Amino acid sequence: MTALIVIDVQRGFDDAYWGRRNNPGAEANIAALLDAWTGPVVLVRHDSVHPDSPLRPGQSGNRFKPELAVASPDLVFAKKVNSAFHGEVDLDRWLRARGIEDIVLAGIQTNMCVETTARVGGNLGYRVKVAIDATFTFDLEDLTAEQLTAATVANLRGGGFAEIVNTKELLG
Template sequence: MTTALLLIDVQQGFDDAEFWGPRNHPDAEANIQALLQSWQDRRDPVVLVHHDSIKPDSPLRPGQPGNDFKPELANARPDLVFGKKVNSAFLGDVDLDAWFKTRGITSFVLAGIQTNFCCETTARMGGNLGYDVTFALDATFTFALEGPDGTTLTADELTRATATNLHGGGFATVKSTKEILSAIP
């Protein structure tokens, strides 16, 4: 059985700390790169997705340098690249579900940015669609976020919530990059 690697929104615009605020997982890009290298060494399918924001002030708008992939993906040889304007990669410019199904792909490993938005949403939809989803938690990162009551949750608190949501809800298996790579024969 072939497992695809799905890399979500690994874009330069997320390096804008002034726009996004404090992030977590400083090794996320190195972990993403390690996963990518492993998938490419085995010639397993790699899918790159980029967020094409429609918000005028977003560094992820098409045509802006922030929309470009980060340098860690410079040597990527993806089987599929497409954009999306919403959180889920299953609702992007390509029918990802159909693309997976025509290739017999029933499982994927997910990594990228942001842990609690596009990554979690894609993992949840993948689980709902019947895919065996593995969420590479330390190959994602996010930023602190203010809630409706004015309380700010740190990036680490949001990441723990995502891991709990995915695990507790049965949407995905949450693992570290090391656990994923060590399980590959």
């Protein structure tokens, strides 16, 4: 059995605060995965502690994006750090209690919370797949969002943390 873990797909990432993003089709791919998924679904929300973040609890940006409305999640929880394995719920314990050894990740930001969750998941022994076309990120410092995504792909694949796939392959 494989769990789909959807990370931080929140309205606050539509805010100009973040700058230019890549992959405008990410939300449609996330919705397609959720619509077709037959295994367990986990939705994770980032509750930022930074006072100027649109992802702070109590702000409209903290809410999930409308594309997640097709989901019938088995688990929903919040986190304050990058890894979904370090949130309000012990995700590792939850997955193991259900005999889940395979996870697919999608969400925001590719090079932050998705990559960190993939790395921790790989370290914990899960077989991790990242649906790279169901993620996006933003330009950061002197790197474009596309460059950061390419670096994430190289880090995860080259480091043996995760297999990089696309939505069509997963739904194939």
